[in-house]
Amino acid sequence: MRRTCLSCTSLVRGLAGAGLLAASSPAWAADDPLATLTSRFMFDFNRHELVTLAMAASVLGFSVVSAILLMRTRQRAAAQEAQLRADVQTLQAESDRFRALLFAEPQVLISWSAGDDRPQISGDTALLLPQEVANAQPQRVLAFGTWLPPEPALQMDHAVDALLDKGEAFLLHLTTSTGRSIEAMGRAIGGQAILRIRELSGIRRELADMSRRFKSLQDESEMLRGFANAAPWPIWTRRASGELSFANAAYARATDASSAADAVNRNLELLDSNDRGNLARALNDNAQFAARLPIVVSGERRYFDVRALRLSGGSAGIAVDASEAAALGAALVRMAEAHRRTLDQLSSGVAVFDAQRRLAFYNDSYRRLWDLDRAFLDSNPDDSSVIDRLRAARKLPEERDFREWKKKLHEAYRAVEPEKAIWYLPDGRAISIVTTPNQEGGVTYLFDDVTESLELQRRYGGLIDVQRETLDNLTEAVAVFGSNGCAQLFNPAFTRMWNLSPEALNNRPHIETVEEWCRPLFDDAVSWQALRSAITGIDDRKHVLLKLERKDGTVLSCKTMPLPDGATMLTFLDISDTENVERALRERNEALETADRIKVDFVHHVSYELRSPLTTIIGFAHLLGDPSTGPLNDKQSEYIAYITSSTNALMAIINNILDLASIDAGAMTLNLGPIDIGRAIDAAAEGIQDRLARDQITLDVEIDPAVGEFVGDERRVVQVLYNLLANAVGFSPNQATVTLVVHKIGAKVVFTVTDAGPGIAPELKDKVFDWFESHSQGSRHRGPGLGLALVRSFVELHGGKVQVDSVVGRGTSVICEFPIEPSAQRNAAE
Template sequence: MMAGIPVYRSLWTVIEASQAGLWQRFTRKQLFSSVSALAPAALFPQTAIAQQIYPVLGSVTSVDMAGYALVGGALSAALVSALWLLRQRNRLESESQDLRSALSDTQQKISRYQAFIADKNRRIVIWDGHTGKPEFLGQLPPETGAPQADVDFLAFGRWLKPHSAAEVDKSIEALRTDARSFDLVVETLRGEVIEVQGRLSGGRAFAHFLALNNLRAELAELKIERNRLRNSIANFESLLNSIEQPVWQRDSEGRLTWVNQAYCEAAEANSSEQVIGEGREILPTLARQKIKATATAESPFHDTVSTAVRGARTFFDVVDVRSPAGSCGMAVDVSSAEGLREELLRTLKSHAETLDHLATPVAIFDGDRRLQFYNQAFCQMWELDQKFLDSRPDHSELLDKLRAAHKLPEELSWKSWKENTLSVYRSIETQTDIWHLPDGQTLRVIASAHPQGGATWVFENLTEQVSLETRYNTLLRVQGETIDHLSEGVAVFGPDGRIQLSNPAFRALWGVTEEQTAVGTHIRLIEAACTPSYDRADGWKAFGSMITSFEDERPSRQGTLELFSGLVLDYAVTPLPNAQTMLTFVNMTDSVRAERALKEKNDALRKADELKNDFVQHVSYELRSPLTNIIGFTDLLKTPSTGTLTERQAEYVDHISTSSAVLLTIVNDILDLATVDAGIMQLDYSEIDLSDLLDDVSMQMTDRLQEGGVTLEIAASSQLGHLIADRQRLKQILIKILTNAVNFAPEGSTVAMKCWREGSDFVFSVSDAGCGISPDVLATVFDRFSTNSRGGKRSGPGLGLSIVQSFVNLHHGKVSIESTPGNGTTVNCRIPSAAAPHLIVAAE
């Protein structure tokens, strides 16, 4: 049993191969190996079987023998089948060889066909059925603009002209769905001509794209152009037949060759053939002769012709164009337009007369932006020459002329401003702008575009209105700001007793909030809010009665209120127009307190004034008298009659005499200032000889000049004349100014005094070459007890210049000092002459 298994398996392999039909893949070696395994058993059955069966025969039963018999029968059948299969395989190999030869021939033909198809002048697209993907063969030349990629080729709209792309798409769809062949000539976007053919073959759809050359391309282009011209002519004839204007075409002899439907209706014919056959004309003979004589190819005839159509007089706007083959023309019925033109002319004339009498400047420009109309107000406002306006200038030219005359607003970018101004001609909306002219005028410029072209410009002078509005708005703002910043409380009530206005001062005085005094609040509510501050009968109850009174005459009222908080208010109730009432409250608390303090201070000042007068009188007597005695006794000691003094005693006496004189001068100065301050200084006016006065002053300054080592130069005219003044006070003025100059003048220098007359005034100046006065000290030189000992030979109490200023002011004169540090000082003084000798009491 085990030895027969390989034979069985080999046979089974052959059977499976035969059943599966795989003889083509079953090799000769496999087949013969299987048969050789079966051959010994088939050719020599007894020997083979005996050699394998006999050794085990002793152990085989009847059942085993039956199995062996079946196996033997199967092996015999397999051997017969193998012999039949060998014969079949030989036949198949012969047929396969024939098929290979046919396949080789077919592939060679396909290669030749592909080489033919792969020409760069054609491309084939193949569709297998309705849903099959397209296959592509060949390429079109790149200059045609056809895409090289298969994906982009079928997007015909990207490389064919729109009408060609639509036609190809439609034809291919009809080929694939309805099996309709087609032949087309299409154009690419680059202007190249391509022939497209659609065919069906073997259930497949073929689209051949062929780039044409030479004569075929020219023929295709002519065919395209012919179709285009036919379509255009048909479209134009359809269009001309649909319009209401008569249109005609004539040959070179002037005979009608084509007319539209409107011409037939105007000629009262049923068809164009009838018109052409009968030669019906809608234009008169003279008009036709004029057209024939004047119309040329370069200059078409264009004029208005009067004729009769359907028994009515009609005006046609005729255009006739001449060509070598004949002419064509068109007539537009302008009968209604002629009537409207006449009516428009009458209307425009009426409007022009109306606009010419307006005070508002108006200008109308036509579609070419040229001045068509202007009124007198326009001419007067811009001050333009009428001849220039009558020349119909361009709007841009007019603006440039006005700008050159400085009559337009000053703009940083003139070009952009002008373009924006003239943009109304491109707009359908009315434009409004404000012009601020250099002469101060303000114009509202209204520009309205016309539907037929052009624009109307209206210039409204807003100068007075803007000025009034500005003043009014300014007044309101100032009034509001003024009322809000007033320290007085203000409240305005209407006739219904409701508050209309109040300022912060009003709310602060009465201690109420802004919500409690909001506009529209009734006076009763305000009265309740103000009651904690003042609830007497002469308060808000009286105010409410006055405000809501129905009396025709409402008198004003004033008074004073003293609130519980201690505030003292002066109030005033003032009637206003429109039955309104204004309440004002002035805080007089500080004034009342100041008044009381002033009264107390006034009483104290009166007492102080009395004490001052008593002091002046007391000092005048008690202080000056001992000094006079000291000076007198000092002078007496110097006389030889009292005895001889030693040198030291004489020196001491001189010191006493000098100190006493200085002290007497200081006392006199203090008394003089006190007298001036007290208002009791009296000037003793008399007629003074100025030359004698200057001599007296120079003599009195001799000792002081020698002591300081300074020279005095007086430059004065011998004709100074006389002056009405207080001689003693004027002398004091001169001496104190000279003394101050000598004190600061360097030794060996000169003090210059210049005197002259200006009218009735006596003017003099004193200059020294001292160290000068710094600006900070110069501002206080006339202050009392202001001393500047730097650079001076001797220091004093600082009363000299103060007394000078007081005496000069008493004479109604002026005194000033000019000084620069290091360059000396100059004192200028002016003393006016009084009208006549009289007494003047210094004002307090």
């Protein structure tokens, strides 16, 4: 920054410039620069006067006037010059007097004038700079960093900038790099910026030092007060009389005060009366107080660590919230107790010896394991005493050199890592011991009776050997893969089946590697993917059953079995022979189904083809038997009767076949309506009257009066009853009784037809309802085997069902159930 200034001398001479016109004597001008300037001005004035006179000479009438004016001007100039000389002398004297007064004490003045780029520096610059520098380069004073430490120099620089830019005054007390105390004062006076720097001495120096100390103490006090107010802990000070003199915001919050000032004004107490009394007594006796006390804050009881000190003018205190620490301490105690209770519940014996090798803790399992007296253990015996007592009771291993064994055992007190060992006791027990060094010193002994465990290990090893022999002798190929997908176990059948090397499988290859080895025989990506997923899957572990047809023609049944330990067992069974037999049976079954379908289709076709010529024969037989066509002899009438009887029987068979065909094709529909059961039975019985009379068979009909009517196709119900009765009459012996019983069970009407025939063998019961199944044994006539098939079809079409109850030698009962409600019939039919 450029600074411009004028010295006090220049200021005085500037003021004397007002008397320039009074300087006319050249001799005086030679002695005084101000006179020189005046003389030069007068010289310039005379030159202009000559020019004027010359011009006046050429103009008539003006010469006289000019001469008079010139004389008067000279007189006035002489009078003004004399007055100016007197004023300059006066001002010079005052300037010298002010200068003497101003620099009576060592100081430096720096002034900046408006519009002047260079500041003027006056005074004793040696006060701030070395003598040689001050004489040669006084402007170095403006480089504040050359004679001030960095921080005061920066402060000075900012103050001068504010003075020059905004006219802001300042007063600074600083210490130079040489240790001098100075005062820097800046002011804006008369359009100039003045900076005065002077050394402080005597009372002024003491006052400056006191001001600095006061400012430092004030800053420190404000900082401490700000810290106290910002601290989250209640902080307070009290006078010697006990009244509250200071409280921070946390104290105000703890005492429910509106502010810290409110807490001080109302003298609110943080502690209760008893705690305050204890605190006051402690301060009077020991000059300090420390305790953990309960304090109610915002309606919540909390614990605080209260610290108080006695001071010269009273006391000061602080309360730190220790609720969390107290809770943690209580939790630690509870945890230790829980740890002890847990150790007491362990089946393992635990004994903890401290750094002095004395028993610090033991659990009940330890006492029971070694059968030691509780009083002895509670006396905190040392480690050697416990070992000696156990040895006396022959409960330690019998060692040849007991001292060396005991010494090695006690090396655990100097060890870093835990040590494990097994003691085989004289009583046959095996005890596992783990010695663990404690961080705070001492050793923890952990004892476990592993007698049964070792026995189980021996048994387990035997079971593993048996398992290995069993697997090796299985004809089924078995491989076990772990949860990581690597092979763990396999038998020779597995290696032979897939042509694998046992040595390669012993390296525990992954399932993907085994898959690559097996692909030459079976290369189905989908099947291998399913096996990989079953073996390596984590969440969805389920059984997978596959049938693999290898390239060599072998058919394998593959199955995966998830095991409890996360492994998966993979088994392969050669089912080539079974598959060949099954294939042959399947092909035979398909051939039989095809033949049966061809048979049914042939019967359907033949039935339709026979119906037309049969209708013609029946028509001509009726026409020949009609008397209107002409008389016939007895022989012809007999033949016509045979033709009519045979064609009627054949027509009935064909109608039955067509009905079955319609039902089988789903084209049969029922003409539903109310059915009179008695009338339907009479219509059905009328068709077998000739057989009943011929074979002397009695038809016994029993109808439950509660049955009434039911809804169905009467024509088809009559067909059902006719076929049942005809079948029963056909298998009944002469002079037998056929029974037809009708009763109601719930929402069903049940028809039961019973004969006294030879019965049906158990192996034939399931075939009596098949087409063309006619068992003529015990029957007086052969039929096409369609009656019972038609019965079942019509009953099921109504939504009912048919059952056969037969005992060989005791007759047969056919039971037909029809639903009463039409809706039930339709739903069942659908």
